[in-house]
Amino acid sequence: MKISNRTFVISGGSSGLGLATVDDLLQCNAYVAVLDISPIPSPVADERFKSRVLYVQTDVTQEDQVESAVDRVVEWTKSTGAYLGGVINAAGIAVAGLTVNRQGQPHSTRTWDRVLGVNLTGTFHVTRLVAKHLVTVPREYELSDGIDGERGVIVMISSTVAYEGQAGQIAYAASKGAIRSMTLPMARDMSRYGVRVVSLAPGPFETPMTGQFSRTMTDRLGNEALLFPKRYGMPEEFAATVKWVLECPYVNGETFKLTGGARVPAML
Template sequence: MKIANRTFLVSGGSSGLGEATVKDLLAQDGYVAILDRSPPSDELKSSPRVRYYAVDITQLQQIDDAVEKTAVWTKETGAALGGVINCAGVGVAAKIIDAKNEPHSLELWDFAIAVNLTGSFNLTRLALKHLVKVDPEQGPDGERGVVIFVASAAAFEGQPGQTAYAASKGALRSMTLPMARDLSRHGVRVITIAPGVFDSSMTANFAAKTRKNLETEGIIYPRRFGQPSEFARTIRWILDTPYVNGETIRLSGAGRLPGKL
């Protein structure tokens, strides 16, 4: 799918992997609606091809309002909706039974599911009612758009304390293929990326020992954390390649999360 003169909804687009994605889409002459609790940088906010909507991804009405405003914006610019990129997410950690033999917090479980899974589901389903009405691209495929979810290596090999997090990310992986099948008649593809360890605000808080263990034991090659620009280029490749559909793509340097750090 062509990126130029198309509009993409990017949740969590103000920082980290989402911000890198926004910048790359803009570099390809795309338009971006950023949905995030925090505002983007002044550089992004000042771009005429960016709209920012203050959205808590757990709040349905805020998501709906942002989607509807984006739909109006696409008519003003002539840059039709091209897809949804679900980068908003949260990392949580708690063992199913803690050191005091207390059970996992239900509140923490609900929070992880609400942000990582239900938030992505709601943004996608609300955007799709507009995306399926977009004129298909010229050519034999007649593509209308792309939905991208962001899972995690934890969807495959969650670590101790990641029951809720792994469940939320594994669910994204599991719904990729059936959603792609649902949307095939509309010319909309669905793909999930499962990143390994990337430089981000979350991993910036890792202890030096933990980081070293991951780099030397968990990652095969190259032995370093992934860079946000590499994630953004993967998004671009997905958008550019129509035959990529219904898949979960691991982006990990052949790394696998160990059973214990």
């Protein structure tokens, strides 16, 4: 797929991995619609890109808000002439919770519902409501854009926690494991329309989420879990991987790890 002059919906695009992806796609001459609770930082939404960025304040856990936001994006594409090219689901949260804590209290259902609501249900809402419009986009060869008749790409974000979650990551692991499990059946669903589906499973990256980690946890990750390079991933490296997924037509139905070879221990 050619990224230039196509429109990509990015949930959670105002920070972290989503923001890096927004910036990278803008550099590739794409149009970007950001669905997030928080506004886009001004360095991204500056004059150079003003006409290519649409921000819609959206709580991805609220189906009506997502539907309204996607409808607004579709109307925007009509005014810009930049057809939908895909969706990148970067909205996510991580909240720790043990099955039973040291005080004998069971895992909070409120925490469970919140994490699953944002990470899993939010991804589901954004994806299906964008997909409804993506399947009507003219095929690639009609746009003189390729030979496969590709219409677009759906990118979801799983996590290495889907494979090797730590103690206290039950809700987070459940949400990311479900996304990993959704990938292949969704790719099979969407194949008839010429839409690819790919998930990325990053390890620790330099984001506001990992910024919540204690210094002890960060040091232990560096000493015990990270191989090479011995650092967290950079958001730009994640964005470069998204670009590769979008541009390589033979990437489909898979979940790809971005870990630097790291294997997180059961406990830190």
